[in-house]
Amino acid sequence: MQVSVETTQGLERKLTIQVPAEQVNLDIEKELQGIARSVKIDGFRPGKVPMKIVRKRYGADVRGDVLGKVIQRSLYEALAKESLMPAGTPEVEPKNLDDAETIEFTATFEVYPEIEVADFADISVEKATAAVVDSDVDAMLEKVRQQQKSWEKADRAAAEGDQVVIDFVGSIDGEAFEGGKAEGYALELGSGSMIPGFEEGLTGAKAGDEVELKVSFPAEYHAKHLAGKEAVFATKVQNVNVAVLPELNDEFATKFGLENASMDALRVDIRSNMDRELENALKGQVKNQVLEQLLAKNSFNVPKALVAEEKGRLADQMRQQMQLKAEDELPEAMTGGMEEQASRRVSLGLLMGEIIKKFEVKADADKVKEAVERVAAPYQQSEEVVKYYYQDKERLQEIEALVLEEQVIEKVLETATVAEKAQSFDEVMKTQGE
Numbered sequence: 001m002q003v004s005v006e007t008t009q010g011l012e013r014k015l016t017i018q019v020p021a022e023q024v025n026l027d028i029e030k031e032l033q034g035i036a037r038s039v040k041i042d043g044f045r046p047g048k049v050p051m052k053i054v055r056k057r058y059g060a061d062v063r064g065d066v067l068g069k070v071i072q073r074s075l076y077e078a079l080a081k082e083s084l085m086p087a088g089t090p091e092v093e094p095k096n097l098d099d100a101e102t103i104e105f106t107a108t109f110e111v112y113p114e115i116e117v118a119d120f121a122d123i124s125v126e127k128a129t130a131a132v133v134d135s136d137v138d139a140m141l142e143k144v145r146q147q148q149k150s151w152e153k154a155d156r157a158a159a160e161g162d163q164v165v166i167d168f169v170g171s172i173d174g175e176a177f178e179g180g181k182a183e184g185y186a187l188e189l190g191s192g193s194m195i196p197g198f199e200e201g202l203t204g205a206k207a208g209d210e211v212e213l214k215v216s217f218p219a220e221y222h223a224k225h226l227a228g229k230e231a232v233f234a235t236k237v238q239n240v241n242v243a244v245l246p247e248l249n250d251e252f253a254t255k256f257g258l259e260n261a262s263m264d265a266l267r268v269d270i271r272s273n274m275d276r277e278l279e280n281a282l283k284g285q286v287k288n289q290v291l292e293q294l295l296a297k298n299s300f301n302v303p304k305a306l307v308a309e310e311k312g313r314l315a316d317q318m319r320q321q322m323q324l325k326a327e328d329e330l331p332e333a334m335t336g337g338m339e340e341q342a343s344r345r346v347s348l349g350l351l352m353g354e355i356i357k358k359f360e361v362k363a364d365a366d367k368v369k370e371a372v373e374r375v376a377a378p379y380q381q382s383e384e385v386v387k388y389y390y391q392d393k394e395r396l397q398e399i400e401a402l403v404l405e406e407q408v409i410e411k412v413l414e415t416a417t418v419a420e421k422a423q424s425f426d427e428v429m430k431t432q433g434e
Contacts, residue, residue, distance in 0.1 A: 001020075003018075003081060010110075010301050012108065013111055014106055015082070015084075015107045016105075017074050017075065019070055024067065028059075028066045035058050036054045067094075071105055085112055086109040088110060113301050115298060115350065120411075121416065123293045125286055126420075128282055129421070136274060136424075141270060145245055145252075153207075155240075157204045157206050158203060158237070163241040163242075166185050166235050166237055167235070167238065168181065177226065202237070205240070206237065210237075211235045215230070257380075284432065287409050294355075302343055306346045355408050355411070368403050
């Protein structure tokens with residue numbers, strides 16, 4: 001077998017492979033003889049069918065099968081010989097399969113990039129320090145209280161924070177548009193759930209009032225056919241409701257499924273959840289800074305085949321979230337940044353893999369156990385959740401991958417410049433949405 005390698009462009013390689021036709025013909029003959037020993041053809045006893053007839057009837061199919069196997073085997077051997085690892089499935093193209101002396105084909109594919117990991121000393125990270133304090137718990141408890149509020153009818157004008165129950169019909173240039181109509185719609189004024197001007201226009205309205213709301217859809221509105229257009233909503237107010245907040249007492253605490261429910265127990269539970277959220281947020285801040293700088297300081301080509309595969313996975317995940325079928329097309333607005341996102345994911349995966357290899361990072365069993373316990377902590381049957389993860393190999397591997405990532409971040413931070421900055425709980429959590 002003869003092999004030649006050509007670098008076509010970037011990471012793309014082209015193998016030209018030549019295999020002696022004599023070997024192929026011997027394999028074909030061996031297959032045909034095997035068929036002859038067992039085939040049943042009218043007029044002949046089993047094993048006595050002339051090879052001439054066997055070749056005529058089965059020769060073309062056998063040749064195709066043998067060539068397929070020879071190409072697959074030869075490609076594997078050629079890749080091993082040249083120490084090449086394809087990133088994606090090679091594209092095989094037959095060049096000469098009928099020559100009496102040589103069978104020739106080409107295989108085109110991309111290889112993985114060679115990555116020289118840059119010095120971690122060039123990385124600088126701002127690490128926030130924060131803790132959950134009593135006032136943070138008070139604020140969170142008030143949010144929980146707001147979520148448990150009920151509504152009562154009020155015989156007065158609507159104000160911010162009130163709920164109005166309305167019927168409305170929207171129109172553009174005098175024509176009603178799809179999705180612009182509702183009856184008995186409950187809207188909390190000040191919630192920001194409607195387009196600008198809608199909620200403000202209902203402030204001061206009373207039950208029975210009919211209000212004409214003149215508004216404009218934002219230029220970046222998700223429904224493109226409405227974006228930037230002026231609209232009129234003919235609105236009738238059915239009711240004005242005021243919020244009734246529950247008292248913060250032991251009875252209130254019973255709503256949250258706590259054992260020995262009390263306000264003290266609820267505060268402890270809320271603080272525990274906030275501590276966990278804060279820890280994850282602080283780690284996330286550092287992780288994002290490290291990953292962004294690793295990408296910025298380590299430039300390399302990314303195999304297009306891997307990006308295409310990752311883009312397909314992202315699309316599949318999005319279809320699942322939207323409960324679409326596999327063959328359904330996604331809206332263009334949702335796929336615009338998918339190529340860039342896929343490329344970033346692949347780049348990070350390759351870079352992290354190289355760091356893991358270079359520094360021989362292995363998932364620490366104790367840290368894996370801690371990570372599993374953190375995942376299980378919010379559940380009432382946390383011990384059962386831990387068992388579930390250790391019994392499910394795939395789930396455990398997901399946790400191990402996350403732990404490996406954390407250990408890589410730790411490895412980078414050993415050398416990187418780290419400056420601490422004190423922040424409040426709210427300041428840290430606000431960065432999560434940015």
